Amino acid sequence: MSDVFISHVEEDTDLALETARGLEAAGYETWCYERDGYPGPDYLDQVDRAIGESQAILVVISPDSLGSQQVEDEVKWAREQQRHFVPILKGISWAEFQSRRPRWRMALGIATAVRVPTEGVGAILPRVVRGLQELGVKPSGTQGPIIQKQSETSVPRGPDELLKVAQRLYGAGDYSEAFRLFRTVAMTGNREAMIQIGLLYENGHGVAKDYAQARQWYEKAAAAGIADAMFDLGLLYENGQGVAKDYAQARQWYEKAAAAGSAQAMGALGGLYYNRQGVAQDYALARQWFERAAAAGNTNSMFNLGILYEYGLGAAQDYAQARHWYEKAAATGLQQAKDQLIALAAKTSPLKAGAA
DSSP: OEEEEEEEOGHHHHHHHHHHHHHHHEEEEEOHHHHHHOOSOOHHHHOOOOOOOOOOEEEEETTTTGGOOOHHHHHHHHTTTTTTTEEEESSSOOHHHHHHOOOHHHTTOOOEEEEOOOOOGGHHHHHHHHHHHHOOOOOSSSHHHHHHHHOSSOOSHHHHHHHHHHHHHHHOOOOHHHHHHHHHHTTTTTTHHHHHOOOOOOHHHSOOOHHHHHHHHHHHHHHHHHHHHHHHHHHHHHTTSSOOOOOOHHHHHHHHHHTTHHHHHHHHHHHHHTTTSSSOOOOOHHHHHHHHHHHHHHHHHHHHHHHHHHHHHSSOOOOHHHHHHHHHHHHTTTHHHHHHHHHHHHHHHHHHHHHH
């Protein structure tokens, strides 16, 4: 038994299967002939039974399907069995559909159609799920990760809710299911999901470790304006992961991320100037970047400022300033800063004794 029967022609198979996967990620069971039909029994009997067992029929209306007698028969059978209709339009307007297939329009009744945009069916999947819910079509299957993993009884109605479920799965260590959901959400253009997929590829969680794939997803998220993705791209280039090591590229991505507000990127730029990586060594510039990053809450940059002041790099030697920055870093729990405070106290105690 399926919740949604997907009516389509062979030319639209890829779209139909992608739609099926998206609906299954939301907990619905679907039926597509290419995947769910089986050899032997009569094809028409299989389709008729699948429609009879479904709650709704999703019809892919396209220039190709309008010429299909089979799709017309499926629409007719579904109408006779009083099934709900969810029409989606591919490469055709509603007006053109009405003029070319008036009988279909009568069969579909007042069902509202939605067009597949240029970015693909993933962009409209949340609306399709919402439409099914409004029709009273409830998911009955257990194949989708939402049904398996989500404790709530309601089905998420949009990418934001699906994203929250994926994040909970990730936090629980169920990386494979989290990856599947992040992919579904990313198809809607969700930027946060894109960067999460990049992280999963980079760390080999739920999928085989693949820096090239990680870079591609980071680039998608970066193009959408995600500062963290820009920073992650900088790290890949700085470390030569999935790409040739390239400090110039790393610096460019760090600069873009810093301009977008990434404290980590500001600190990373300070590190490039401190360590003479792709740029001339410049402790003063390093200090400036560390100060910006520290002001934005970056713990490592607080510690690095302590180092610069303790040893007089890029600024006059100033133990009080060094202690100030070590204390700020230590307050966040950085053990290295706590150790450095002890070392600084031992280092400066003779000066205190002499001054007394």
